[in-house]
Amino acid sequence: MLNIAIDVASALDYLHNHCQTPIIHRDLKPSNILLDDDMIACVGDFGLAKFLPEVAQTSSVGIKGSVGYIAPEYAMGSKASTQGDVYSYGILLLEMITGKGPTDGMFMDNLSLHHFAKLALPERVMEIVEPQLLIEDTEVTQGNGNHINTRNRMHECLILMVRIGVLCSSESPRERMCMKDVASKMHAIKNRYLGVRIHRDIQVRSQMLDGDLSYLSHY
Template identity: 60%
Template sequence: MPNGSLDSWLHSSANGDERLQLKSLSFVQRLNAAIDIACALDYLHNHCQAPIIYCDLKPSNVLLDEDMVAHVGDFGLARILSEDFNYSQSQSNSLTTRGTIGYVAPEYGTGAITSTSGDVYSYGIVLLEMLTGKRPSDDMFENNLSLHQFAKMALPERVMEIIDHGLLSEEIEIIGHSENPNNIRSKMQEALISLVEIGVSCSHESPKERMEMKDVVIEMQKVKGFYLRC
């Protein structure tokens, strides 16, 4: 893809990509990419002949085209849930198909059956990474602190303190040239709080507490509509 991976944009300095050293994804670009990813997973889970579980969602598997539209690629670990789905076989597969550390659902590590809720967990982590600029494997996440907990503890009053500085600096410049900066700044903060809440909800340790992708798409579209009415 012409614009590389989402990972290369979120972590350009760490990746040493000279083309992106002075660039950062704006808030709207990140929001659009997050919606594109949610729609892709919703399609796989709910609109195929049989549900497809992606199993390895992470920024390096999300590619951006010339229009900065996000595409989910690399289906090497994907699983199809057919009518003759064998639960014992799926449980066995889940032990060898764990995805990528930091993004894989915690229940897979205990031999849980592969499910769509595992993709939801990965989506929640990716969304939080897009907002905070921090990988789930960041050195700061130790002593039982995770990206999920880091974001959850900031809700709602301290959310702006954990947001990626690159995202904020880009938006501050845009807000500074607007006719009603206070209104846009307020709406952006409210939108960011809503997005962090979605990310936290998707990345709950318990699969039963996670949202479904069809509901994630609806909520993400609501946030976009709210913000673009600035």
């Protein structure tokens, strides 16, 4: 899940900041995220995409996108922007973590996926996480000699990811992050989670090369 979230963030960062002409996707949602044979996520379906200069020259582009993933300012007549894509990414990230889509039946009245996640920060985040993610977490930590530390890091990373999802899906575009920062922080979260495992693996390899088999006592 983390790798997919990073791939999508990196793709949007590329579209917004590294193309010769910035591109706004305008329809980011789960069905437009494709996985290749190596489980690398790719952003697809550019049917609603617009070049940023083209949007600036248009008086009104209308409401485009999918219900639940459209930035709220679009409904008030605002033009498409990179911040609209950031909103969609925030909703997508929260959906990946919680397993609940923005149009889930539980979201009515003043409760939305954004507020559902925000209310859980930080103490109750583990209560809203998709159970399958916790099962996968258990499978990973069981094979780790320092499983308590690794599990704690996993929990910390999930809290950080929920924070990013909440910030990105803020109602006000000014409160949202930019995709460059999102991609950077998502990579940092991955490094934080994998840090212990990477350090352990490097240490084990070094000991094996030196003929030191004492590392086996830790497993």
